[in-house]
Amino acid sequence: MAKAEKRIIVVGGGLSGLMATIKIVEDGGVVDLFSYCPVKRSHSLCAQGGINACMDTKGEHDSVYEHFDDTVYGGDFLADQLAVKGMVEAAPKIIKMFDRMGVPFTRTPEGTLDLRNFGGQKNKRTVFAGSTTGQQLLYALDEQVRKWEVKGKV
Incomplete structure (x- = not known):
């Protein structure tokens, strides 16, 4: 059987x-x-704003650590820091996966992912698809x- x-x-x-x-x-x-x-x-x-990920396509020398710091600080230190660490480390891979799936993210004239400031982040790290x-x-x-x-x- x-x-x-x-x-x-x-x-x-x-x-x-x-x-x-x-x-x-x-x-x-x-x-x-x-x-x-x-x-x-x-x-x-x-959901309109975008997804935060340390992609550093704008040459700002962004880092996963800075993304972690901004996220924990923005959450008034109430977030589970181990979970935040996992999220900020996985975020660039997730963006690349969505890109491969065909999400039409907004791009620069050079063709790289465009990034903008959003939600208490010190660096431009929000990947978005228009509005x-x-x-x-x-x-x-x-x-x-x-x-x-x-x-x-x-």
Whole structure:
């Protein structure tokens, strides 16, 4: 008798739910994705500002340590510093992954990712897609999930 494959339930079709779905199927799992509303109507659509990451495309000599410091200070030292450290170290890799997935981030005339100041950061480290960053992320992740759906993994 064939072994039944395990299915994992993901609740929520916003950015977190879609990213969790992608990571699970990339690791060989099968996902049942449930969302209260159509994915492209989730509240993640409203995220506009951008994503902070130490990309240093503007030659400001930014560092992961400075990003960590700004984030902890901006959170009035209430954030879990180990979690913040993990986040700031992973952020550049996540931006590159989103870029490969087709998120149309705003770019400089030279073609590098454009960065802007945002949210209490001392350096320009916010990567953005015009004023529709959340929408662009959501559409790109939805497209990736659809590719897995066609293969019967979602």
